[in-house]
Amino acid sequence: MTKTHCPYCALQCGMEIGPGLAISPRTDIPANSSGALCQKGWTAGELLTNGERLTAPLLHGEPVEWDVALDYVAERLAAIRAEHGPDGVAVFGGGGLTNEKAYQLGKFARVALGTSQIDYNGRFCMSSAAAASIRAFGMDRGMPFPITDLAEADVVLLAGGNVAETMPPFVRHLSGPRVIVIDPRRTQTAKLAWLHLQPTPGTDLALALGMLHLAIADELVDEAYVAERTTGFEEVRTALASWWPERVERITGVPVYRMRQAVRALAAAGNAYILTGRGAEQHAKGTDTVTAFINLALALGLPGRHGSGYGCVTGQGNGQGGREHGQKADQLPGYRKIDDPAAREHVAGVWGVRPEDLPGPGRSAYELLDALGTPGGPRALLLFGSNPVISAPASEHVAERIASLDLLVTCDFVMSETAALADVVFPVTQWAEESGTMTNLEGRVLLRSQAVAPPEGVRSDLDVIAGLAERLGHRFDTEPVKIFDELRRASKGGLADYSGITYERIAAEKGVFWPCPEPGHPGTPRPFLDSFATPDGRARFVPVQHRPAAEETDEDYPVHLSTGRVLAHYQSGAQTRRIAPLVQAAPEPYVELHPDLAEQLDISPGDVVRVSSRRGEAKAVARISDAIRRDTVFMPFHWEGANRLTNPALDPTSRMPEFKVCAVRVERDS
């Protein structure tokens, strides 16, 4: 039996892999110590034996030897760099890559390719919450407390998260507190809640402002906490003046008495948490929306107290570690900023290069994809752990941009929709075929141990990086433990300091919380108890204002579209859409709409429905449900279609696209 973790979401449930790839849950990992796994976890072994696995590199669709493919890519990269400069080559990573891969990818881009053009699909997931946490607390560690703390709380407010479907074992941590859910749909999580607030899509920010307005008006603010541990409250109080509850009710559709019920429950609780998920974050105003919820948490005195706080429920498997070690456009390892001279000097020293030779910040994920093949944009793209043809907003446009490249290289285990467009596809290992560390949604660094050998012909992403680096004149390690040791040195002194963490410690201690700056340091489960990571140690209130969605409904596109996940599938579905029990559970995309809207549009359950936006069109089967608002339809995004419709309008701070709301027209397909 090999002790490891699930290949999918950020809960990173502990599991054991036994003979015949039999999977069983571990009970020594707090995230799922109840012995739970979801259906995705139970069936994960089938990923490894999937009949569609690639076992040889493909060059223009034909199987070739590894050396042939690596030589071809290295020669093309050198030629493209010579013609277009270093930024003619771009790199796109993923939030499912191990810390070692994320680190090595950032180093490869900056050192071996010399390009500033690197970003990753985590920009589409947690970046708004990360930006809001950094400006409020000086640091982003998704949930800055162990997940087991939630069970001790009296009240938990979850804004825009559907954990009952996305990570079901999470729900066991919510069995103690009264749960308040904010979501335009009555999701599986909302059905479990004590109170469900159902706002119009795109209005969570107004709702949070209205709730804080009520907290102030009803004298529920923890004045002593605000005075002692925060700055900026007066500016926020002033900025809130116009967000009186009746106005907020008109904008959001949430009755004032419901808002008051929620605020009073939070304020009366001895211990309470406010959590945000993608529903609140994936907006062109996602950073401000999360900031408004953090402002509410600060006014009620929650963050930095044992038993209370604010947290972001990170989604992707290594969504936390993936945003710490250098695959983001503006970042160096240890959660350092790439434009910080001290950070550049430290990391350049570890990498053995001159600080002035490191490129500066590059384009964010969507901006990078949008620039591919354009004048001044990258001409080549190396893609690791991502399937943007399905998962990027305005995905038809993104596919066109990708098709215009001179060179597309992907690392994949099967022929994903994006790999199908590639000049070269490298067949790479799956999670149980290699070792590496993952940092889960709590900021706990975990060890995934290799359980089985990969199929013949399959190598790790780390081998691809090292093979290309060697051909470009650089020596890169391929052993995860050696790369982790280098990552520890590169992160030393940074916000996400891993320097005291070793594989041995992780295995012995069932995970170690960062920051962990010394070998003897116990790790930091609750980093803000004494002070926040700001220069003065206080959390910062930041005044924010509501504004409409980037695209509002009108005569031509009269209905809101919201997108999200279903239990059986993960992200773009490249993995889960190939596992028979998961396909059986959720075989096809669908459009969920309210019975009143269905009647108005003459749509019956099972009809094929055409959904159109200003960017494209998608067809899916109708599901009629009163769990959704009359003015909104919902589509899961695990299949091709939903993201043809979504709006790439970007948050000005986080550069997060507005996945969660756009305007569509819905018709029965004749």
Ligand code: SF4
């Ligand atoms: S997908 Fe998430 S919730 Fe399900 S078993 Fe894996 S880690 Fe746990």
